[in-house]
Ligand SMILES: Cc1cc2nc3c(=O)[nH]c(=O)nc-3n(C[C@H](O)[C@H](O)[C@H](O)COP(=O)(O)O)c2cc1C
């Protein structure tokens with residue numbers, strides 16, 4: 185994102201942020217939407233350079249933006265896999281076998297929670313309730329919900345990722 | 347039990363996601379009616395209906411609207427709480443994904459009632475699909491003149507925007523939500539002032555849950571008398587969604603008149619998983635104290651659950667069978683609250699973590715009865731003394747664990763039974 189010092193937003197991200205501006209009475213309110221857009225464009229995580237670029241675009245102190253990034257679970261300050269698995273392990277999913285799915289993730293991916301596979305393809309984390317407890321156990325893979333998982337169905341979903 | 351499904355009548359009817367299809371089931375008639383009323387009359391009608399908030403606290407909806415100052419030209423806002431992060435809860439997602447216009451209609455009616463020209467639907471960041479469905483429905487509503495400069499040609503302006511959260515339970519708390527909407531860390535504010543007076547961007551703001559606003563649509567359509575005729579009594583009125591999960595045969599979102607008994611709910615979803623015995627159930631989301639099998643005749647409404655020492659909360663019903671280690675269940679929720687405490691207030695930040703640590707010690711087999719006593723001393727100090735109710739919420743599962751299962755836990759501790767053997771959910775025997 186950074187070209188050796190100058191922090192600039194990709195043009196399409198800047199344009200999308202500008203399109204949202206009329207919705208809010210303050211500049212600051214654009215921050216969460218801007219961070220979502222930036223993170224998506226930047227491979228799923230927010231580097232210091234990305235944070236600085238967003239800060240500069242919105243005229244906010246970088247420290248303020250970094251503080252917001254660190255507060256929310258969906259923003260990542262460190263590189264993540266090309267595909268991100270969020271396995272729900274909250275109570276309703278725990279009651280229906282999410283422990284066993286954690287074992288599947290460990291075995292299939294060969295890494296622990298929060299780690300990225302050697303080829304950069306995948307990372308996984310335990311996640312809090314994703315509001316899909318009627319189809320427990322479940323996981324969110326990238327932007328999609330995978331519901332009513334079994335060990336086999338989880339393995340198949342992982343195989344389907346490029 | 348014979349009753350009409352109201353809130354979920356469009357579930358599974360894909361056409362309802364367009365303005366045209368939604369109108370086929372009487373959609374936007376309520377809004378038309380509201381636009382002909384004096385705003386004060388809308389507030390009165392909602393007051394008369396007895397509608398109480400569906401987000402967790404059960405606050406009377408009409409009374410809340412009545413707190414918004416009248417007769418000022420200052421901007422005002424409606425913020426729809428679609429954060430739905432209370433573990434066990436998934437009813438608002440269903441409403442948004444299947445019937446987005448029912449919600450949009452409720453938002454505009456609320457806006458008309460308090461003279462607000464803008465609604466923000468604050469939706470949890472993980473609900474990408476629901477957010478897309480809403481965005482499309484909103485676009486259609488603008489195209490059809492339902493939203494924008496002159497709602498249904500009335501001259502009343504109303505805009506609706508979807509604002510995505512980014513993964514933080516505390517942003518479901520109404521002032522944490524306002525901070526987050528304004529682009530900040532979602533740390534709850536000091537109250538008073540209450541949002542109805544100083545809310546989003548310093549302006550008077552009404553915050554209502556998704557299901558609450560959907561109820562408003564039907565109150566304006568069919569009248570407060572009709573709404574009041576459903577439910578237990580005049581303090582517990584209207585149709586209600588119950589989100590049932592855990593060890594039952596058919597988990598899902600079920601609509602009933604508010605005040606259905608737990609046993610009826612359980613029968614309605616096919617009973618206990620594989621016919622096992624019921625051990626405990628949580629009636630209203632992770633924050634609601636657990637109840638036991640002996641209490642399964644209880645009416646699931648605000649006042650009856652409060653009387654039983656629990657709460658209706660978000661009406662997320664989590665069912666646990668005889669194979670469940672209740673300490674482990676409480677530990678999982680304690681871990682959640684420790685992770686989600688925003689860290690501003692010491693009793694909540696420290697207390698949630700201590701509850702987690704002590705439960706971990708007990709569950710893993712390293713604890714003693716002294717730990718249970720310690721836990722009992724910690725719990726009362728976690729809630730009631732901080733800026734928001736997250737600490738109080740965190741007390742619920744642990745307090746009920748000690749009250750309802752204390753003897754059993756002591757017995758297990760004395761006999762060194764922890765960790766209890768885990769019964770695997772999936773039978774992997776054939777695969778291994
Ligand atoms: C920690 C915490 C989390 C909450 N999460 C939610 C939530 O996810 N959805 C919701 O509607 N209300 C939630 N609430 C309740 C809101 O603060 C608020 O009472 C509610 O949105 C008001 O709407 P209602 O009166 O229509 O229920 C939460 C409260 C607390 C203390």
Ligand code: FES
Pocket residue numbers: 272273274275276277278312313314315316317320322433434435
């Ligand atoms: S507990 Fe897993 S989706 Fe709710």
